[in-house]
Amino acid sequence: MFLNDIPNEIKSLSIAQLKELCETLRQKIIATVTHNGGHLASNLGAVELTVALHYVFDFPEDKIIFDVGHQCYAHKLLSGRADEFDTIRLKGGLSGFPKREESAYDCYNTGHAGTSVSAALGIAKARDIKGENFNVIALIGDGSFNNGLVYEAFNSLKPLNTNILVILNDNGMSISPTVGSMHEYLEILSSDSRHREKIERHANIFERFGFSYDGVYDGNDLECMIDKLTEVKNKLKTGSVILHVYTKKGKGYAFCEENPQETHGVSSSSSKPSLQYSQVLGETLCELARKDKTIFAVTAAMTPSLGLEPFFMEFPDRCIDVGICEEHATILCAALATQGIKPFYAVYSTFLQRSYDEIIVDICSQNLPVTICIDRAGISGADGETHQGVFDLSFLNCIPNLTIAVPKDGTEFRRMIEMSIHFDAPLAIRYPKDCKYSYGDKDSEIVPGTWQILKKGTSDIAILACGERAITLARRAMNDSGVSATLVNARFVKPIDETILAQLNQTHIITIEDNMLAGGFGSVILARFADSGKKVHCFGYVDKFIPHGSVGELMEDFGLSCREISEYLKQCE
């Protein structure tokens, strides 16, 4: 079976051939993801459902939006992209998420949770206005279902007066196991699947929003899915439908089925395991929490990747994973802090964007001592533009009352966490995934707003480097260029260290940061030295969305090139 012919041929295949196709897809996904890294378990679970969708519906005329988009691999393979599938998540290759630029079969880019129903409604409404006639499908997992956006979208189905199909792909897992009452409710539906009467009563919750509800069916049963989707396609002519299916995360690969959380996302075979900042967070917070009963940890569906599983195991009464609800998580932290509890909100930089209003209004305008631990800051790599953590310094910088810290290594991160315990104001600490240098100067306490001179240089150049990646790059550039500059660990972006700044008698000031240039650390230094006669030059990311690739490649391509920094150093000397 040639996968690239599938888009034209799929409707003429027999059930036996379709089942064979499922097996082919599954093997291709396992082989590729094991090599390139990516989302494994969720994609394996969605194979039969995706084949049935392509068999029953007419893509790309019909439109499908994959919520989050991490379960779109079979869809990519079935829509003419099989030959390029080996390149997935590699620089210049296929994206690991739906991309309109890549194929007409991808009608809406996703990456963050809970957007699919809103997007489906918008596309369906546009169709109605234009008098067109196609089907619009949102495929959403039970993890995304916790996000308030889904509820907001449901709430406007009736006012929009349009028809969509929502397929709830229920596998009981966000990334961590799905939490919360909605999940319990979905479980009731699943367990009641043989009692139609009960289901009809339960179904009310969706029907009130204007959907007809149908479920729960086995999403890994290809024939069942084909039957149900055919039936539902017909119903869509007169109204909106929620089709509730359950699938087995990791289906068909025993190791995944048994370890769905660990195999949700897997690293590429070439990536070396290293110390991660998340481990430092977990270990340090556990140690501190043994002594300090006020410490509380909040996450939004990413507990293990944030290093907080040990904390959640040891202190079950002083933590919560709220599900994919970053806004709610932020307010919860602010409210805990009003009562003398010390909350740590750990979150990926890219998802922190969801909390922006609450960081301003709830945490910072009330000046509450919440510590926000921002993981995967800077370029995060293979997940591409929707996941790069390159905006945080820019969007946080303008918020009053907020202190922003950027550790240079694991030890410094540990000291910052320790410092935060008695820090009586909002604090954000941002760091990338990998922590190459775990131990710097062991004993020094961190005073907020202080920097550190790492090296005194002989030239008329001072480099203010912000975070581990920037410092590493500065050292490499000095090495490559042979230029000896003064190197400063600018570990606080806000406030900046006026004592060290006043001492800098160099004419050339260079800033380096793993963040957008606009509004980042460099912009703070430019403002500080305006009118000073010093020449300030900033290195950071240029004004473009950064696609997928390896961290090193992308840093080089988008503004943090060692060669360019070296050349600039030579030019200044």
Next chain:
Amino acid sequence: MFLNDIPNEIKSLSIAQLKELCETLRQKIIATVTHNGGHLASNLGAVELTVALHYVFDFPEDKIIFDVGHQCYAHKLLSGRADEFDTIRLKGGLSGFPKREESAYDCYNTGHAGTSVSAALGIAKARDIKGENFNVIALIGDGSFNNGLVYEAFNSLKPLNTNILVILNDNGMSISPTVGSMHEYLEILSSDSRHREKIERHANIFERFGFSYDGVYDGNDLECMIDKLTEVKNKLKTGSVILHVYTKKGKGYAFCEENPQETHGVSSSSSKPSLQYSQVLGETLCELARKDKTIFAVTAAMTPSLGLEPFFMEFPDRCIDVGICEEHATILCAALATQGIKPFYAVYSTFLQRSYDEIIVDICSQNLPVTICIDRAGISGADGETHQGVFDLSFLNCIPNLTIAVPKDGTEFRRMIEMSIHFDAPLAIRYPKDCKYSYGDKDSEIVPGTWQILKKGTSDIAILACGERAITLARRAMNDSGVSATLVNARFVKPIDETILAQLNQTHIITIEDNMLAGGFGSVILARFADSGKKVHCFGYVDKFIPHGSVGELMEDFGLSCREISEYLKQCE
């Protein structure tokens, strides 16, 4: 009755005296709001409920969080702030919203919708951890109930394993009438109030989240409220409760009862009516939409204040008010744009913060031609820190693909809207409420990224002024100082006008913007002229949250002082 004695005496008052108290509060609120401006109808509706709460519960030991906070006036009057009530919303006076800094009776600051349940959960959880014993109440209107945050908070009630009381104060109005299915559902509850059996079935939707539900009762019936709250207070010992009450918005003031939307917020008696940018938006969009069938308008519960009521009347099939759901609104626009529909998303600057992630991921990373019309940008005045629109230029500046425009007057705004129709990329236009200069140069088309030299000066100074307020200030400062500078209408913050910039041969460059200094327009110009030998000085807001007061007072106090700009001009000359 002396209102300032009430906190100590309220529990000893008879029902007759409490009713008299309600009347006193109502008169005080009407008199004060009519004079100072503020939220009128919602506060009048909540008088009996608030008196009953203070009678039954023990504040400040018990905690109450007012969702949005606009219905807290009676609470302020009952908690020892009656003597200062005349100062509400005036500079240095009481805030129009709950403020922890103001009184122990205000336990959590609010301003934006939907946060109260999350905050109540956080406070209750902290209480449990500390082994304390008090009641926590979230008072929330049906408009806020549409926001996804409420659903996220409900969803974590069971995992948090704590008890709170949610009072749903249902008046059928957000600011505009409440929309959506949840509202319909609440209406069913209200209309079924005499059929207990039906209610019990409906109540499931809340009970699944772990609440016991009780309703619907007349929130303007003081005795009923006292009875119900007493009953509920007892139930709170063993679980969480939703108490559903209906109140009459504007209760007791016939004009308000009949015009609840118009009297939701009223202006102070001293403020003069003037042209508003919102009118220009409404008129222009209607004109354009008559010719262009693809134009679509999206709002989040603020249609009249955004000037879009005429559009909604004339084009009912090409608009939606999604309720207080800014995230959903943003995605809906992005999705419409993928299908060739031209969406205009009108929103207040402060509420746009809620859409931040979706602006980045859904609109800009997909490079979709959505026009975001950002009203109440800059200092908005009397609503205080939670409502100032001073962050938008900073948080938008770092987003690739986004063009940011700032009109200098009503005509220019009109031209920008016209231009946006054929502009094939994301566009944000930000403007304040009042539009003092409605007609500038009548005929000129706007080319994106172009500025305009308004005046050629004789000194070695160029002022780049961004928006109407900045230009007005620049003119005044030149006038006051007698310094003749070149004045540029920097009507695009992104991209900037390289042609004009290249022509500027002045040594002193001054930027003025109605936005935070950090990451704002000035930071773009600092970066542009780094290394150039020019002296750049930026005027904008300093790194502080800006409280309530009049626009002029606050601009003066927080960084846009005409006197300071004049002095700087003289100093440069």
